[in-house]
Amino acid sequence: DQQVKQNSPSLSVQEGRISILNCDYTNSMFDYFLWYKKYPAEGPTFLISISSIKDKNEDGRFTVFLNKSAKHLSLHIVPSQPGDSAVYFCAASEDTNAGKSTFGDGTTLTVKP
Amino acid sequence: DTGVSQNPRHKITKRGQNVTFRCDPISEHNRLYWYRQTLGQGPEFLTYFQNEAQLEKSRLLSDRFSAERPKGSFSTLEIQRTEQGDSAMYLCASSPPVGREGSYEQYFGPGTRLTVT
Numbered sequence: 001d002q003q004v005k006q007n008s009p010s011l012s013v014q015e016g017r018i019s020i021l022n023c024d025y026t027n028s029m030f031d032y033f034l035w036y037k038k039y040p041a042e043g044p045t046f047l048i049s050i051s052s053i054k055d056k057n058e059d060g061r062f063t064v065f066l067n068k069s070a071k072h073l074s075l076h077i078v079p080s081q082p083g084d085s086a087v088y089f090c091a092a093s094e095d096t097n098a099g100k101s102t103f104g105d106g107t108t109l110t111v112k113p
Numbered sequence: 114d115t116g117v118s119q120n121p122r123h124k125i126t127k128r129g130q131n132v133t134f135r136c137d138p139i140s141e142h143n144r145l146y147w148y149r150q151t152l153g154q155g156p157e158f159l160t161y162f163q164n165e166a167q168l169e170k171s172r173l174l175s176d177r178f179s180a181e182r183p184k185g186s187f188s189t190l191e192i193q194r195t196e197q198g199d200s201a202m203y204l205c206a207s208s209p210p211v212g213r214e215g216s217y218e219q220y221f222g223p224g225t226r227l228t229v230t
Contacts, residue, residue, distance in 0.1 A: 004155075032217050043117070043204055043221030044156065089155050093217055100146065100169065101219060103155030 003027045004092050006104035014112055019077040021107050023090030026071065030092035034101065035064060035075050038087045047088075048075070080111045117222035119205050125228045126195055133191045134225045138207030145188050146219060147180055148204040149173070156204055162188060195229045202226050 005024045013019045023033075031052035036044035050057040050064045050073065057064050063076045077084055087108050091101040118137045126132050138145050143164050148156035159178070161169045164185040174180075177195075182188040192199055203226075206219035 006155075009153075034218065036221075041223065043206070043223050044219075045221070046218045049217060091155075100158055100161050101156075102158065103148075105153065105155045 001026070002105075003030075004090055004102050004104040006088075006090055006107050008107050009105070010108045010110070012110045012112065013080050015082055016079045019075075019080045019084065019109055019111065021075040021077075021088050021090075021109065023073045023075075023104055024071060025073075025092050027092070027094075027102070028071070029094045030102075031095050032093045033064070033066060033073050034091045034093070035062075036089045036091060036103075037084075038089060038106070044089055077109075080109075082111045082113050085109055085111050117205055117207055117220055119203075119222040119225050121225060122223060123226045123228075125230065128197060128229055129194055131191065131193045132195060132227065133189055134203055134205075134227075136188045136190070136205030136222060138187070138205070139220055140186075141209065142207035142220070143185065143210050144208040145182060146206045146208070147188070147190050148206065150202040150204055150224070151200075159190075192227075195227075197229045200227055200229045 003026050034049040035047045037047045038044045048059050048062045048064050050066050066073045087106045089106045090104040093101050120135045145162045147159040150156045160180050162182040165182050177193045180190045202224045204224045206221045209216050
């Protein structure tokens with residue numbers, strides 16, 4: 001049973017518009033959530049995170065929203081840039097296993113100039 | 114710091130052969146993770162070390178897989194009697210000690226792509 005799900009395998013947006021990537025989880029023990037970005041031939045790179053005690057975290061163009069009751073989080077990128085084109089992975093951790101993460105299958109974002 | 118390094122980057126082997134991969138984590142990171150990733154999927158957790166102690170192994174890790182981190186620095190992942198289903202990208206990641214800033218984040222290496230023919 002997949003505990004972290006990214007239901008959209010791909011997303012295409014126009015440069016300058018908002019990109020919204022979604023993630024759902026089933027394990028109520030998860031209390032720390034992360035987004036990673038991956039370019040071809042590279043390992044995933046940490047992008048932004050959020051603790052379960054918050055519902056929003058912002059870092060520049062990137063904002064992550066967490067809805068604990070719905071077990072749903074989303075990553076907003078605004079404005080989107082062509083360099084944002086990559087695979088985005090949602091990941092979740094339990095506090096007792098700080099660091100070990102369960103990943104979704106990723107969403108490929110394409111930002112068109 | 115040069116980040117997490119993995120060697121080799123690519124390995125092609127014949128079914129039944131043994132292979133060994135190496136991971137060098139960021140020097141001040143005491144926690145080290147191995148993941149496996151197949152096409153179209155996210156990284157799947159395999160095993161986790163804190164210093165030299167292997168604290169957790171996934172049930173995905175069959176008896177043919179073994180990992181070591183003898184001195185709490187670099188780690189090796191060995192697959193014995195490889196099967197075609199072992200073909201995947203093997204990713205290594207490291208993290209700072211628990212309680213340090215960024216301790217939930219993982220810093221990934223570029224991975225070792227294994228092809229079993």
